[in-house]
Amino acid sequence: MDENIFKPRSGESWRNPYPMYENLRSNHPAYFVEDGSYWVFSRFQDVFNAARNPEIFSSQYGLTIEHNPSDLELGDATPIVFLDPPEHTQFRRIISKGFTPRKANEMTEDIHSFVSDAIDAIKEMESCDIIAELFKPLPSFVVSKYLGVPKSDRKNFDTWTEKIVAGAVHNGDAENTGLDAISELTNYFSEMISWRKKNPGDDLISQLLEIGEERVSIMWILGLAFTMITGGNDTTTGLLGGSAVLLTENQKQKELLLKDLQLLPGAVEELLRMTSPVQNLSRVLVQDFELHGKRIPAGSRVLLSYASANRDEREFGNNSENLNIKRKINQILSFGSGSHFCLGASIARLQSSIALKEILINFPNFYVDESSSEYAAGNYVRRHTYLPFHSSA
Template sequence: MTSAGVQASRPGGVLYDPLDPETQRNPFPVYRRLRDEDPVHRVASRNFWVLSRFEDVYAAARDTQAFSSARGLTFEEDEIAKLGLAPTIVMMDPPRQTALRRLVSRGFTPRRVAGLEAPIRAFVVERVERMRAAGRADFIRELAGPLPTLVVAHFLGVPEEDRPRFDAWSNAIVQANAAGRVLTNVADAVADLYRYFGGLIEARRAQRRDDMISALLDSELDGERLSDAEILGFCFVMIAGGNDTTTGLLGGAAALLTECRDQRRLLVECPERIPHAVEEFLRLTSPVQGLSRTTTREVTLRGRTIPADAKVHLLYAAANRDPREFGPTAEALDVGRRIHRHLAFGSGPHFCMGAAVARLQSRVALEELLGRLPEFAVDEAAGRYAPGPFVRRFESLPIEARA
């Protein structure tokens, strides 16, 4: 095994093990080899396939007829059986997923998203100032960890007094994600959370408020309404999908900005470039490294045949650094890069429903961080990555908070 978790099993062969801790810390060398040498790769030891070129991952994510989400999103065979949860929108295929998504999207109005900006900014300013006063802090504990939890709580309409309980359940679910169990193995937290949201649904049914759950209760399409189980499932997906992903983006952006001083200067001098830069941070960090599908039929790609019923891992993070799509500087940070599309939020029917929310909090966090602490520096070598093959994120990252 080399330092990047790559092993040549035959001349020109690539051995990719997403569960290898060194690969999780720095997966980019093996991603490069997968793209260049074996773009339709089979991980024999775990019996799944891997796509890594932009063109292939993009096409597979959009082709839900051949690449199904209904049998889970990891390369584990029996994931759904282990779940013990009602299948949620991310683990369904069209047309049912399309219908549910249409109903749920009524809760994601631009007005509701824009309404989050003031509480996000107030929280970020408080935390950035706290880091400044302390001089040294843990960027994840102070800001990148709690911000997304606060945002999901606001969005769902969790009252202030229930926040400590909500935060504890969110943390349990995020820990489970880190252990490589996407949406699984968190039975106690999920049961508590479901009980709690069951109560919240009842309260909103009796009296509507201006929050997501009230909107979901009211959404109706062609005479169809969401069941309580579907609303609960959706709350769960928001918590499981909205937390450590955003933490990953913010921690990764802080590390890139520490490394690339010239790029940082561009943003400090021209903060109006930040929204565009967020897309470049999304592309390069790709917090969701990859998710799997199951083939519904035989698929032939680049001369190789993937059988029906095979797990295929779509490596969004490898695709997002593919020079065939992004040119020879694909692996470098360029905050002015022209980006037509990227795969950090997936693509096609399952494109991230929280993209606008994630973009908003990342923009505000970077505006306040760069505006108030333009000389900040994080210590990547002293930071720690959360274990797990699916979401890549720092779980601790020391920061020197210099103005």
């Protein structure tokens, strides 16, 4: 086995995984990783079909190669991402009203205000770390706003996320620290739920409590809070950081946007396709399956490479590796597909559109220094932890 055909990325090795993905798509579309005992699907149609068939590709055994949900020590607070139909369908139907495009748009003014304040601060600097100044704080603000978390407690989000993600890399001390962070997170929201029972607000937790425990259990609410903090924070950071890099590297595409900001919604879709913050997640086969002449037995873990699928020439044409903000996109896998399509897709698009628009308007000659950037540990989300930003060339 050639370990270079597929090797999980983390930290610095996230810098350029795309040649590996292209080789997988072209030569090893259903690849078995012997030292990890799992399969990798890398073509768009294969990943799309698997994501839309939970009766064959189950999420209830976890979404990573290394861990089962029980490893997280969440007890009965099962995150919605680990549920399969019909339980998943029932819970999603109840909570989806809080994640509609209309609901997301209600946060437009708050997001604009937050971004404007950050932009004003950046104007006072010739250069800065754009992750620390805007791309990390923004999604933390949005998630905390949804959940009704006081401003003074928001800093905990980033700490918890960093520790949980680092723990998922399966490194002794980091793994224990990750479990400690999960415990802190669940304790915090257990206390918040108790407080919201007596002091309801206009946040998502209060809305779910109002429905009643006979339909929405406290454990479900805890699981949702866990999902939003660990899944809604670093992914948007990954999209924004990756977008800044792509616009720096593709000046003609950036100029098109500057000339016509009406192109921004389509550009965000293309940037989502190219960045694919969630690079891959796993499923477990509940029955034997055959793909590209390979027989894959029931019980096998399958890694769905969303990032590779989103650059598949068979779906997006021969220029699939190139940024084209005018590309006519039918569908992408950046938010998954099927029953587990990301509930936060609308709010992620909104945040990104507002942030990128304000950066383009206020810093039309901006560039970022990718060569000096740093990437986060973790095998599943590709995002910067440090990205030097310069307001003018």
